[in-house]
Amino acid sequence: MYFHNPLKNDRCAVSEEDILEVSVWRGTGDTGEYETFQVPARESQTVLDVVTWIQQQIDPSLSYRYACRVGMCGSCAMMVNGEPRWTCRTHVKKVTRDGALQIGPLRNLPTIKDLAADMDPFFDKWIAAGGVHTPSRSRAEPIAEVSPEDPGRVEANKGIECINCSVCYAACDTVANTPDYLGPAALQRAWTLYNDSKVEDRQAVLDAVSKNNGCHNCHTQGSCTQYCPNELDPLSAIAGLKRASAKSFLFKSKEDRQ
Known part of the structure; x- marks a missing residue:
């Protein structure tokens, strides 16, 4: 399990109270586990924003899909706290549970890698x-x-x-x-x-x-x-x-x- 402290390198200062605990599925096929990251909480933040931040700031090997970011293509769909959602339209504050998020690939489809499902x-x-x-x-x-x-x-x-x-x-x-x-x-x-x-x-x-x-x-x-x-x-x-x-x-x- 991996933990990252966003206070160390993030450009915008945040307090300890503004941290999200985000568990992200990592792996290929049927093999893998959830990896936990600490991500800065922002105003009007979407789940896709969170995934993108992790990929850009912590681990560039994280695999996922998105295209339009405005709720038109549907390619960013993932499981968020056990429910399928378009992550670009899903605001973090509406789905967090005690300040935590769990993000995984779509259910009922094979997993190619991490959050990318085989369609x-x-x-x-x-x-x-x-x-x-x-x-x-x-x-x-x-x-x-x-x-x-x-x-x-x-x-x-x-x-x-x-x-x-x-x-x-x-x-x-x-x-x-x-x-x-x-x-x-x-x-x-x-x-x-x-x-x-x-x-x-x-x-x-x-x-x-x-x-x-x-x-x-x-x-x-x-x-x-x-x-x-x-x-x-x-x-x-x-x-x-x-x-x-x-x-x-x-x-x-x-x-x-x-």
Whole structure:
């Protein structure tokens, strides 16, 4: 365990009362441990500010991700005191517990190094759930016009702001207990495409998500909706897929009997 005294080298003088005890996960794969740093507490300080300070002032080998720093890309998502969050939007004063922070890589994903999670399984499931748009028209044909008031368009728009940050995936206990489960982000994307009239084969989307480890594996706990930083509602999208796939199954069964 490593401790650093920020009073020694920090440019801005701070008192002993203005120190954060920050535990940061260090390691690769399944091997590692939490390392403790003492970090100066600042006004309007975010968790990403804390991680960046440690990397710049103490240990340049600390690995983590970020890009925009303004809550648009989602690449800075990490576990903060056991909860998945965008660290650039998470103010330290709102999440510290007795002046302490614990920061780790996103849950339910392999760890590449330190705070950087491997996103490949997340995107593999996104594709497996039919997340790739298959247009109903070619480039040579006129663009299909869809009214903003079209019910399908309205429903599809509800999930269009998903930026695949994987916070919902990290929050999902079903993924934790069933690693092959497609997960809320992939299923929300599938629901968006299912409601898009420009998609060529909407039934293919339902077929992809109604297999084993698809939408019917959701336990409806709602952590995905609770933690979504963009205030989207993956839980309702999954419920929509459950209804649509059940209706499709009953319709096919009726056709087979006739």
